[in-house]
Amino acid sequence: MAVLQKLKEDYPWIETPLVVAAPMRLITLAESVVEVTKAGGIAFLAAGTDPSDLPTHLQTARDLLTKHSSPIPSRPNHLPFGIGFINWGCELESCLPPITQFRPSAVWFFAPKSPSQLAQWSHETRAASPGTRIWAQVGSVQEAMDALEAAKPDVLVVQGTDAGGHGLARGAGIAVLVPEVCDAIDSYLASRSGIARPAIIAAGGITEARSAAAALVLGAHGVAMGTRFLASPEVNISRGYRDEVLRARDGGQSTVRTKVYDRLRGTTGWAENYNGRGVWNRSFVDAESGMKESENKRLYEEEMLKGDGGWGLEGRMTTYAGTGVGMVKEVQGAGDIVREVRDGMRRVLQNVGRTEKGRL
Amino acid sequence: MAVLQKLKEDYPWIETPLVVAAPMRLITLAESVVEVTKAGGIAFLAAGTDPSDLPTHLQTARDLLTKHSSPIPSRPNHLPFGIGFINWGCELESCLPPITQFRPSAVWFFAPKSPSQLAQWSHETRAASPGTRIWAQVGSVQEAMDALEAAKPDVLVVQGTDAGGHGLARGAGIAVLVPEVCDAIDSYLASRSGIARPAIIAAGGITEARSAAAALVLGAHGVAMGTRFLASPEVNISRGYRDEVLRARDGGQSTVRTKVYDRLRGTTGWAENYNGRGVWNRSFVDAESGMKESENKRLYEEEMLKGDGGWGLEGRMTTYAGTGVGMVKEVQGAGDIVREVRDGMRRVLQNVGRTEKGRL
Known part of the structure; x- marks a missing residue:
């Protein structure tokens, strides 16, 4: 529960169970990020491999949030959302200025060239913007342990092989990967002191309430979705792409x-x-x-x-x-997606609890 | 709940949540099957692609059960376990006599050449041994629908791509496949009358309590494991193979x-x-x-x-x-595996229910 407590302190606007909108290069920009934030999720504006337009998108998101009728509870001077970087493709020195200027609540690091690149990005980000939390995406137990050792991330995004877009060519589904990573973290922390337990966000294949609820049962503290948001009007996607997702x-x-x-x-x-x-x-x-x-x-x-x-x-x-x-069947607002999946997770877990009682 | 009720009627010795030991060719024979049965699971003696030794193994299992101190509640004249066949590799006419003679509680059909082969095997098995229930293993939504249409199976074993041994080259993990199959069955049954809803058994990647509990949250009525049983003393496996599983x-x-x-x-x-x-x-x-x-x-x-x-x-x-x-770390009796995973599933689901209440 300490992990959930920390999540609520770091991202005061969230509702739980936590739904996260993963960064998708060129696709998740200001409009979708703001809708997810307003719905109590955590969204990541995608910088991808090129941060040159990032300040513009961040400014747009900030302006949209200012226009929102009720203020979003956030930590002082921090944007109530994050930025996603594909580390191998970015220059750290071009990415630090927008982080320092806009102070996102978190950065999501993905695919560094090595654990030491992840360590450097994490260290420099924390130095430049101490309140910005570090999320590290991993696709195996080995990567999780390397990330933990190198960067002591606040959050580990554990991506199973069902995920869309880029990821490790080989992998396991979340039903296997999440518990094995959780066990490996337990072993790691048991032999060391002074390292905070990272929150676990499951990703890969989650598009609706049952898979999201299953992720919590597997040991995750929240879930991230990408594919599901491809069918929301607020993402930057061509109609042909979106229609194929629906088909x-x-x-x-x-x-x-x-x-x-x-x-x-x-x-x-x-x-x-x-x-x-x-x-x-x-x-x-x-x-x-x-x-x-x-x-x-x-x-x-x-x-x-x-x-x-x-x-x-x-x-x-x-x-x-x-x-x-296959379970993305209609276009739906990004905020509605967040609310529907979150409410659905609650319902699924409550029903299982009830069924279990009858069954045992 | 009607589905769970039928499972308890068809397999009166089981305890729930249901744990199933999947048939593994040459590996799951009389000894392991009997241990799983005694522990309240459903086991399948593997006929694989060659039923020539099947009567001997079935007789051995029957003898072992007779020696057991307390009688196993089973339907009259039915063995309290099943037989697994790899359909493409077997002649139906060689497989029917042992089914008729021994009357297993179920047969598990896998990898038929076509839906019509599955239909024929199911039809002839039911004619030869009306009390023997039909389990059909599938690896996609399409296969699930084809099996439902062709054979009206009592149980669909929904195998995700994390599974060991043979299966569809392409696939999704259970976190995705189980809910999508459940939804497709709902749609199918909504437009037809007189077809009983099959029980769903999730398979593929499940080796411990969290993944097993997650499968129930996803919509399954029970779980099947293969890999986990490779590290039990009762299966027929060489030490080199078993040690590699543990490593x-x-x-x-x-x-x-x-x-x-x-x-x-x-x-x-x-x-x-x-x-x-x-x-x-x-x-x-x-x-x-x-x-x-x-x-x-x-x-x-x-x-x-x-x-x-x-x-x-x-x-x-x-x-x-x-x-x-990776989560199979020690050799453990097949019966103990069944009990540990079953008890663990209950605990995991109860804990999630409690955490959820505090969280909501």
Whole structure:
């Protein structure tokens, strides 16, 4: 309970069980972040690999919050949301000024080149903005232990392999990864003193109340969602992408983890052990069938001219999404998503408690 | 609750929350099955792809149960356990006689060539032994719907991609698959009358109480485990294999889904869309590095002479196991495993209920 207490102190506007909106590069910007904050969740404005527009987006979010009818309870001089960085792709010195100027409540670090890069970012962020909490995303027990040792993060985001977009190419689902990470943290802390227990936020495959409630049962203190927010009007997403998210079902079958989309889009820089999960499409099928990459890339670039028509099974535009995509069936406001999942988690856990009593 | 009621009528010896020991070819035979039954779980004696020894194993199990101090409550003339078949590899006409003679409480069907093969096996089994319940294992929403339509199974075993051994090459974890299958069943049943709702048993990655409790929150009526039972003295497993299961940690990283092990072992017959999850070893690394299959196979066959020394990271013997392998840390009696996980599930759910009350 000490961990939950700290969460409520660090993010005074949240309601629990905690729902987090994960940063998605180019997609989660000011408007969606503000809606999640107003609904009592924690959102991360995505800086991704390029912080050049970050001050503008942060200013927009601040302005939107100022216009909100009732003030958001936040720590003095801290923005009531966070910023997400893809560490390998960013220069620390370009990212520190907006952190210092805007003082986000948290930063979410993902995919550092090494534990020592994570340590450096964490150290410098804390020096520049002592109230900004450090969230470190990990995809394995090893990464969790490395992050704990290197950065003593306030929050560990434990991402299972069902997640959409980039993550470790190999991995386990949250049903396995969250308990194993929790046990490893217990062992680690048992032999050391003076290290605060990080909060655990589960991510990967969570799109609705049952998977979110399950994450709490597994040992998480809250849940992060990405894919579900792709179908909210406040994110920055093309209609073709969004429609494909709404269409796809049976996400274990309709999505794949692959490096094909990165290669076609010319995205370089991800470490060898990373890839991305997306809905499979014509580009992926062609690549699997042995089409030469130059030809596949040419067709991809041609397809870009089609606009929203370039998505779909026969399309070539990328639909990054997690296996939970099959349960994203309608467009819904980001704030409503937060409230629906949070209320649903409560209901699911209460019902299980009742059923259990009858059953035991 | 009607589903739980039916489970208790069909398997009168069980205690809930229900723990099931999945059939593992050549591994789960009479001794382990009997221990699970005595502990109030449902076990499946593995016929695998070859039923020729099945009558002997069934007779052994029956004898062991007869020697048990207190009688097991079972339906009259039915064995208090099931039999597991890999449908594509078995002749129905060789499998029906032992079913008719021994009358297992259930049969677990896995990997039929088609929904119509599943339909035929289910129909003929019910005709030959009307009290034998049909369990159908599925790995996607599509397979679940096909099985429901074709065979009206009493139980659907919903296997997530964290599972060890064979399963669909592509898939989602139980946190995603179980809720999506439950929703699809709801829709299916809403538009049809006279079809009983199947019980849902979650499988794949479950090795301890938290993941098992999470499965119930996700909508399952019980859980099946395989990997966890590999470390019980009653299963038929070599010491080298068992020791490797105990050694491996961080299962999302230490295991892979691959067809390499099937190819080296000369296992043919699995459909193209299946592969198996196991701990990676020298054979896998060599295959990834481009070693010719004939050479890799030669080395595999040489390694067989080493006995228990052939397992491990530098070994070449196959350690099929799920991503939950990292939480299997000690050898424990099969009955104790059932009791520990069942009691743990109750405790986890009660604690979550309590925490939730304080939190809301």
